[in-house]
Amino acid sequence: MLHVNLIKAADPEEVGKLAADLFEALIRTKPACVIGLATGSTPLPLYRELIAREKAGKIDFTRVRSANLDEYKGLAPDHPQSYRRFMQENLFDHISIKPENTIVPDGLAEDVQAMCEAYERKIEAWGGVDLQLLGIGHDGHIGFNEPAGHFPGMTHEVELTAMTRDANKRFFASLDEVPTAAFTMGIGTVMAAKKIVMVVTGADKHDILMKSFFGPVTPEVPASILQFHPDVTVICDAAAWGE
Ligand code: F6R
Numbered sequence: 001m002l003h004v005n006l007i008k009a010a011d012p013e014e015v016g017k018l019a020a021d022l023f024e025a026l027i028r029t030k031p032a033c034v035i036g037l038a039t040g041s042t043p044l045p046l047y048r049e050l051i052a053r054e055k056a057g058k059i060d061f062t063r064v065r066s067a068n069l070d071e072y073k074g075l076a077p078d079h080p081q082s083y084r085r086f087m088q089e090n091l092f093d094h095i096s097i098k099p100e101n102t103i104v105p106d107g108l109a110e111d112v113q114a115m116c117e118a119y120e121r122k123i124e125a126w127g128g129v130d131l132q133l134l135g136i137g138h139d140g141h142i143g144f145n146e147p148a149g150h151f152p153g154m155t156h157e158v159e160l161t162a163m164t165r166d167a168n169k170r171f172f173a174s175l176d177e178v179p180t181a182a183f184t185m186g187i188g189t190v191m192a193a194k195k196i197v198m199v200v201t202g203a204d205k206h207d208i209l210m211k212s213f214f215g216p217v218t219p220e221v222p223a224s225i226l227q228f229h230p231d232v233t234v235i236c237d238a239a240a241w242g243e
Pocket of ligand 1: 039043134135137142
């Protein structure tokens with residue numbers, strides 16, 4: 001391992017507060033910053049904290065730009081399970097970020113290649129991601145970059161593994177309704193972020209946390225590539241740490 005900042009928090013709420021500290025520090029020093037965002041359960045305490053901090057006047061999202069990691073293929077932005085909708089409901093609708101300053105891959109894109117390239121160009125035009133938020137899947141996926149024989153570079157389409165579809169079925173009426181494909185930033189897109197913060201909570205994430213940061217770097221564990229990023233902070237709770 002080169003250098004990864006590992007911070008152990010007591011519980012998911014504290015993980016959210018510590019991660020919020022990093023976003024607050026960035027937004028206060030660079031009000032027009034670019035943040036990379038994730039969906040899933042783990043970031044929810046962080047999003048609640050960011051909403052509370054803006055309401056308390058500690059941060060201001062009016063000039064912040066955000067790019068989300070991923071979106072299900074085939075889901076419209078207003079679909080109850082789309083990641084765009086998730087972001088609206090859990091963060092964007094409650095803060096002052098401008099709608100035109102938030103991007104999520106277009107789940108309905110017909111020209112997938114053009115959409116993915118445009119997504120990369122937009123992030124580049126914004127000057128790149130200053131702080132990228134990540135969660136981690138039980139198989140080590142980041143975004144929807146699943147275990148594979150290589151590290152995918154840029155934003156692209158992926159088939160979802162049975163494990164990931166199964167993990168995400170809790171949000172759908174049945175497994176059959178979970179999309180079989182998605183669009184995701186690539187590992188290259190993620191690694192291009194200037195700073196990365198990963199949030200990890202729950203005993204069920206312990207094994208993959210250890211494998212990712214204390215095991216070999218391999219595309220079979222996509223998150224392990226983060227060992228090669230120069231500025232990664234992992235914030236985990238006691239359960240994920242193994243206590
Ligand atoms: C979602 C994403 C995924 C999740 C991962 C963990 O945008 O990037 O990689 O971070 O599936 O999800 P939770 O937090 O629900 O355990």
